[in-house]
């Protein structure tokens with residue numbers, strides 16, 4: 672079978688909104704506030720009196736969000752259309768840093784909003800799981816999309832030939848996330864990202 676290109680995309684902040692629904696969840700379910708004064712979730716989540724919630728309280732909050740509130744994560748504009756077009760010629764996998772037991776729900780939620788792709792729940796660096804996908808798919812070309820610079824660094828280390836694209840689709844954190852020196856280019860909206868990917872694929876596909 673002829674090798675196809677492989678698109679490996681992050682989910683939060685690339686395919687689905689995370690910040691706005693997480694702020695809503697914290698307020699409505701826990702009476703907490705989150706103001707993105709810096710690019711950190713822990714420390715910026717505060718009780719009504721302004722006291723930050725301790726770091727140890729953060730993992731259960733995130734777990735509760737994914738368990739009870741994931742259906743409020745609306746799609747990033749243009750993501751479903753762009754991936755739908757790319758999926759005609761490419762394999763598409765969503766590589767997301769989410770606990771394994773939430774990955775099934777994420778698969779369902781993404782499909783519900785027009786993104787019916789395989790979802791892999793990961794923890795930590797994305798370079799090693801991406802290498803596994805390269806072994807499995809043997810793609811003609813691979814494109815990696817993520818909003819967090821350390822994930823680009825991890826992929827650059829483990830799979831340097833992968834084309835790495837930085838996208839910060841959520842306006843709320845765009846000014847807080849630093850440049851990703853290990854990414855080849857940055858596009859913060861899907862029409863621009865799609866056009867960049869199409870150019871790459873045209874150049875490399877025989």
Ligand SMILES: [Mg+2]
Nearest residue numbers: 681683684818
């Ligand atoms: Mg992300």
